[in-house]
Amino acid sequence: MLAFIIRRLLQAIVVMLTVALIAFTLFRFVGDPVNMMVGIETTAEERAQLRQDLGLNDPIVIQFARFVGNSARLNFGNSYQFKTPVIDLIADRFPATMELAFASALLSLLVGIPMGVYTALHRRSWLSNIFLAASLIGISLPTFLIGILLIFLFPVTLGILPSFGRGEVVRIGFWTTGLLTASGLKALVLPAITLGLFQMTLIMRLVRGEMLEVLRTDYIKFARARGLTDRAVNFGHALKNTLVPVMTIAGLQLGSIIAFALITESVFQWPGMGLLFLKAVQNVDIPIMSAYLLLVAFIFVTINLIVDLLYAVVDPRIRIDARPA
Amino acid sequence: MKLRTIIFALAAAAVSALPASAATLRFAFQGEFKSLDPYSLNESFTLGMLGNVYEGLTKRDKDLKIIPGLAERWEQVEPTRWRFYLRKGVKFHNGEDFTADDVVFSAERSFNQASDIKSRIQPAGTKAVKVDDHTVDFILPSPNPILHYEWDTWYIMSKKWAETNNSAAVQPATGTQMSYAALHTNGTGPFIITEHQAGVKTVFKKNPNWWGKPEHNIDEAIFTTISNDATRVAALLSGDVDFIDPVPLQDVQRINASGVAQVLQGPELRTIFLGFDQMRPELKYSNVKGKNPFKDVRVRKAFYLAIDEKAIADKVMRGAAVPSALMISPLLFDLAKDFKRPEPDPAQAKKLLAEAGYPNGFEVEMDCPNDRYVNDEAICQAVTAMLARAGIKINLNAQPKSKYFAKVLQSGGYDTSFFLLGWTPGSFDSWNVLANMYRCRDEKGVGGNMNLGGYCNQKVEVLTEKILVEPDKAKRDQMIKEAYTIGQEQDVAFVPLHQQALAWGISKKVKLAQRADNQILLYWFHKD
Numbered sequence: 001m002l003a004f005i006i007r008r009l010l011q012a013i014v015v016m017l018t019v020a021l022i023a024f025t026l027f028r029f030v031g032d033p034v035n036m037m038v039g040i041e042t043t044a045e046e047r048a049q050l051r052q053d054l055g056l057n058d059p060i061v062i063q064f065a066r067f068v069g070n071s072a073r074l075n076f077g078n079s080y081q082f083k084t085p086v087i088d089l090i091a092d093r094f095p096a097t098m099e100l101a102f103a104s105a106l107l108s109l110l111v112g113i114p115m116g117v118y119t120a121l122h123r124r125s126w127l128s129n130i131f132l133a134a135s136l137i138g139i140s141l142p143t144f145l146i147g148i149l150l151i152f153l154f155p156v157t158l159g160i161l162p163s164f165g166r167g168e169v170v171r172i173g174f175w176t177t178g179l180l181t182a183s184g185l186k187a188l189v190l191p192a193i194t195l196g197l198f199q200m201t202l203i204m205r206l207v208r209g210e211m212l213e214v215l216r217t218d219y220i221k222f223a224r225a226r227g228l229t230d231r232a233v234n235f236g237h238a239l240k241n242t243l244v245p246v247m248t249i250a251g252l253q254l255g256s257i258i259a260f261a262l263i264t265e266s267v268f269q270w271p272g273m274g275l276l277f278l279k280a281v282q283n284v285d286i287p288i289m290s291a292y293l294l295l296v297a298f299i300f301v302t303i304n305l306i307v308d309l310l311y312a313v314v315d316p317r318i319r320i321d322a323r324p325a
Numbered sequence: 326m327k328l329r330t331i332i333f334a335l336a337a338a339a340v341s342a343l344p345a346s347a348a349t350l351r352f353a354f355q356g357e358f359k360s361l362d363p364y365s366l367n368e369s370f371t372l373g374m375l376g377n378v379y380e381g382l383t384k385r386d387k388d389l390k391i392i393p394g395l396a397e398r399w400e401q402v403e404p405t406r407w408r409f410y411l412r413k414g415v416k417f418h419n420g421e422d423f424t425a426d427d428v429v430f431s432a433e434r435s436f437n438q439a440s441d442i443k444s445r446i447q448p449a450g451t452k453a454v455k456v457d458d459h460t461v462d463f464i465l466p467s468p469n470p471i472l473h474y475e476w477d478t479w480y481i482m483s484k485k486w487a488e489t490n491n492s493a494a495v496q497p498a499t500g501t502q503m504s505y506a507a508l509h510t511n512g513t514g515p516f517i518i519t520e521h522q523a524g525v526k527t528v529f530k531k532n533p534n535w536w537g538k539p540e541h542n543i544d545e546a547i548f549t550t551i552s553n554d555a556t557r558v559a560a561l562l563s564g565d566v567d568f569i570d571p572v573p574l575q576d577v578q579r580i581n582a583s584g585v586a587q588v589l590q591g592p593e594l595r596t597i598f599l600g601f602d603q604m605r606p607e608l609k610y611s612n613v614k615g616k617n618p619f620k621d622v623r624v625r626k627a628f629y630l631a632i633d634e635k636a637i638a639d640k641v642m643r644g645a646a647v648p649s650a651l652m653i654s655p656l657l658f659d660l661a662k663d664f665k666r667p668e669p670d671p672a673q674a675k676k677l678l679a680e681a682g683y684p685n686g687f688e689v690e691m692d693c694p695n696d697r698y699v700n701d702e703a704i705c706q707a708v709t710a711m712l713a714r715a716g717i718k719i720n721l722n723a724q725p726k727s728k729y730f731a732k733v734l735q736s737g738g739y740d741t742s743f744f745l746l747g748w749t750p751g752s753f754d755s756w757n758v759l760a761n762m763y764r765c766r767d768e769k770g771v772g773g774n775m776n777l778g779g780y781c782n783q784k785v786e787v788l789t790e791k792i793l794v795e796p797d798k799a800k801r802d803q804m805i806k807e808a809y810t811i812g813q814e815q816d817v818a819f820v821p822l823h824q825q826a827l828a829w830g831i832s833k834k835v836k837l838a839q840r841a842d843n844q845i846l847l848y849w850f851h852k853d
Contacts, residue, residue: 082523083360083507092522148555155563163559164353164551165526269551271525279357279524279552282696284727 001312008308012301017068019297023290024067076291081280086287090273090295095175096166097265097272101258103188104196109250112200116207117239120215131204138201143260147194147267154190162187164269195264199253206249210242251307255300348852350546350835352568352845353557357524357550360507363480364434364495367441369749372478373844374548377529378418379480379512382409382428383473387838387849389656389753391473395423395481395513404468404796411459415536417483418510418517425455430484430493432463439495444751445479447472468794470801474752486511515539515848516546524550529847541848561586561830567852568835570845572828574643574699580830589829592647594654594841595749597698599632599708599820601625602742604768604779610690610720610742618687619743619778625817627677631715632708633669638823641703645826651809653750653758654824656841660806664814666821674715686716692744693721694729699825705745719743735770739777747825748775749842755805759789762819763812780818784811 051057055066070076076086115135119128138146155163167183169176178184214220215238223233262274269275273292280288356370363375384394396409415423432453435442446453450466463472487493492506510518515535520528529546531539549566551557554573560566562583572580577588601619602608608617618624638646648666655661678686693705702723709719724732733741750757764773765781773780788808795801812818827843838849 081357081359083362083365083504084523089523092525148559151556151559155565156559159563163563163565164556165549165565267553267556269549269553269556271522275552276524282725282727 004312005309008305012305015301016294016297019293020068020071021064023293024064026286026290026293071291071294076294077287079280079288080285081283081288086291089276089288090291091174092176093271093273093276095177096270097258097261097274099178100188100191100195100261100264100270100272101254103192104199104257104261105250105254107192108196108199108203108253112203113207113243113246115200116204117211117234119204120208120211121234123212135201135204138197143194143198143263144267146197147190147264150190150194151267161189166271191264191268191270194267195257195261199250199257202253203246203250206246207242210245211238214238214241248307248311251303251310255303258299259296348542348544350543350568350847350850350852351549351566352546352570353549353551353560353566354570354845355550355552355554355557357552358521358527358548359523360504361510361518361521362492362495362504362507363482364437364440364442365507367751369843370845373842373846374527375480375510375512376478376514376844377516377546377847378510378514378518379482380514381476381479381481382411383476385477385840385842387840389841391477394477395428399473401796402462404794405465407463407465407472408456409461409463411461412536413459415513416534417486417513418532419483419486421483421485421511423481423483423513424458425461426458427481427484428461429453429455430487431479431481434482434487434493434495435479437495441495442479445475468796470794470796471752471754471756474754478751480512482506483511515541516543539848541850543847543850543852546847546850558830561832564832567832568837568845568850569830570827570843571699572830574645574828577643577645577828584833586830586832589831589837589839590645590826591839592654592656592824592841593749593827593843594657594753594824595698595747596649596652596654596824597646597701597704597745597747597822598652599628599822600744600746600778601628601819602739602778603781603818604739608689608742609740612688613683618681618683618689621681622816623677623681624683625820627674627681627715628712628717629817629820630667630670630677631674631717632711632820632822634666634822635669636711637704637707641700641707642823642825645699645828646823647826648823649821651813652748652762652819652821653755654841657750657753658755658802658805660802663806664809669711671711671714678715678717683716686718688718688720689743690720690722692729692733692741693723694726694745695723697726697729698745698747701745704822708745733777735774739768739770739779741777744777745822746777753842755809756789756792759785759792759805759808759812763808764789778818780812780816782811782816782818785816 055063074087078084079086079089082089115131119131122128151163154161162183165187166178167185167187168181169178169184170180178188220233220238223237261270261272262278264270265272265274266278273295276288277292279285280292354370358371358374360366360371361375363372363379381394382396382399383391386392393412395412395415397412399407399409402408409428411423411425411428417423432446434440435445446463447469448465448467452464454462454464456462465472487506490505490509492504508521508523513536515532515537516529517532518527519530520526527548529548531544551560551569554576557569558572558576558580561569561580562585564585572588577590580586580588602617603619605617607615608619611618634648638644638648649655650664650666651658651661653661678684691705691709693702695702705721705723709721712719731737733739733744733746748758748762761773761775763780763785764776765786766772766774766776766779785808788804788811792801792804792808795804813821827839827841829839831837834853836851838846840846
């Protein structure tokens with residue numbers, strides 16, 4: 001088990017270094033950072049001095065090592081636009097993205113699983129058909145369109161729920177939360193639906209498929225033969241066995257929810273990291289871009305690692321496979 | 326149960342404690358409000374926002390006329406010595422007195438390496454000298470009759486506050502230390518920033534100790550960025566915000582028809598125009614080899630005549646643009662009415678091209694931003710179609726502003742043959758236009774730095790220098806007119822297109838004053 005964990009950790013480090021290399025390349029080759037920092041009136045000597053100060057005259061390998069070293073210590077430099085440290089900006093935006101992502105993930109599970117179960121159990125009912133048709137919309141409509149449609153339906157036409165932003169937030173230590181105020185909770189509804197809709201339909205279809213498969217297996221037939229109630233068979237036996245792959249997918253999807261929150265964030269002006277990144281791209285704010293890339297990579301790697309480890313705990317076969325030959 | 330009762334009681338008390346007249350204004354802009362350091366970004370939105378908090382020695386009124394600000398009055402003791410008499414009894418938000426030391430300090434800080442407003446105090450080498458606590462002299466190396474024209478956005482900072490908070494220098498992008506002044510303010514203005522989350526939310530509170538007489542009734546103003554056009558309009562229509570800037574042109578009618586809000590449109594100061602590379606011996610991006618067609622004034626004139634600006638203003642801009650004959654808004658130059666745009670004449674354009682040796686036209690690449698000005702890419706497409714009728718084939722290269730500016734400006738080596746650009750003179754004066762765009766430059770950009778095409782005429786050059794030092798307004802205006810007659814009417818250095826319109830979306834509850842420089846000044850807002 002220990003060897004397995006160590007191997008996974010080493011792999012994670014390789015992934016992080018690769019992403020760091022990409023981020024660094026961005027930093028170096030998207031354009032001359034000096035040109036982006038100085039004004040038109042800056043003289044050639046001042047530019048040269050700045051190049052020296054920034055360490056741009058050192059060999060590339062040393063620059064990369066320094067970049068990795070700084071990043072490991074969470075020092076990403078100052079944002080070109082805001083003139084403040086990138087790490088502060090990201091720390092400021094991190095809670096907003098996290099709350100949105102977890103709310104969406106929770107929503108997609110709480111709605112997606114029951115819908116999946118229902119459509120599997122009542123395959124021919126009209127409600128199932130409606131669910132399935134609706135799920136097609138969820139999968140095929142682009143996120144920003146769903147967001148804009150929701151905005152025009154709820155805040156503009158019906159006059160309920162706020163159209164943008166995060167509402168009032170409460171600061172608890174370094175974390176800001178919108179979950180403790182009424183306006184914060186209200187503001188969360190539409191973005192969470194927008195962001196979670198795709199995952200929700202995905203989970204619903206996954207649960208339905210798995211459920212249909214499990215319902216055909218022998219032990220379900222046997223359970224029915226034992227005279228167990230439908231309820232016990234469907235939920236006690238069938239659903240339980242369906243949930244293993246669902247949890248895996250949901251866990252992995254959490255990473256992409258965080259990473260792809262940026263579209264939802266831009267539609268609802270949600271003050272999260274995605275919005276920060278999007279603006280940074282428009283303004284060629286490389287320190288923010290590379291920090292965001294590294295952070296998202298880190299989140300992905302961490303989630304994958306946890307899922308892998310949980311697998312190993314849940315499924316002994318993987319542990320055996322992982323043993324060095 | 327008991328706890329809940331207490332909480333309710335407290336909440337009720339809090340609600341009833343609010344004064345009945347308390348007006349909270351919520352407003353949204355498409356861009357972000359970034360650094361609070363008033364010297365770190367020379368951009369009209371940021372400077373306008375900070376103009377609610379900080380003040381300059383001068384201010385500008387609703388019609389952009391210069392009025393006294395922190396200086397009660399000023400005089401030219403001699404052409405190279407100006408004396409400013411400072412307002413007494415003014416206090417910074419932290420309670421410190423405003424004195425001559427702060428003005429001298431602010432002048433020095435504006436010259437700082439990382440300052441983006443280095444050119445506020447012109448010409449270079451001008452010194453601020455304290456005479457007594459409430460008098461400051463500015464000693465100029467050479468006369469400048471418009472010394473104070475841009476001072477409404479050269480904001481005075483407190484010397485003591487900046488120095489104690491380690492902010493005497495402007496925050497450079499390279500530093501690793503957090504700049505205090507980029508996150509905090511301490512001005513003399515009618516509003517105080519109590520909360521600032523860069524790029525997210527900023528809260529302004531009324532300054533009860535402001536020296537002036539408030540014309541607004543805003544106690545608290547909450548600013549948010551909403552960059553998505555549809556979301557911004559929805560926020561206004563649903564009443565989540567009281568004011569938005571800008572309104573996308575296609576939503577103007579819908580907002581006006583909504584009954585809850587309206588659009589206030591007015592001319593803006595920025596002029597949108599086309600420019601030609603007239604400097605290189607051969608165009609970089611064209612099928613004409615061995616010579617540069619744009620060096621021939623007949624070709625430039627043909628381009629001018631081929632473009633139907635009225636159609637652009639009506640169709641592309643949906644009426645939200647005023648065609649312009651000059652490279653400056655008529656609001657900023659009294660004699661602008663003497664200039665008229667020629668009627669579009671494609672036949673004449675073709676004739677001129679034939680005379681110049683291009684009977685079948687030629688091909689040239691056009692650089693165009695696609696996220697900088699209102700409908701910029703659509704304007705370029707219209708221009709492409711109009712020039713095609715005269716036989717000119719344009720290969721349109723429309724890019725995001727970050728890439729576009731990196732290519733066409735000095736930092737990119739003026740790497741363009743034909744381009745669309747916009748310009749607002751920061752001083753609201755023609756000299757800025759002439760000096761930046763009509764003055765000759767060398768390959769490195771020394772001279773008319775924003776003269777991307779490298780237009781050069783010695784007569785305009787001489788006039789520009791004279792205009793800088795001419796103190797008599799009537800004479801000066803005549804000289805400016807002469808410079809435009811040569812540079813624009815005769816030489817067609819550029820093809821001016823239009824001044825785009827401002828479009829502010831305003832809730833029916835709000836009344837305000839709209840200034841043509843597009844600054845959002847809360848001290849003229851009134852909310853019912």
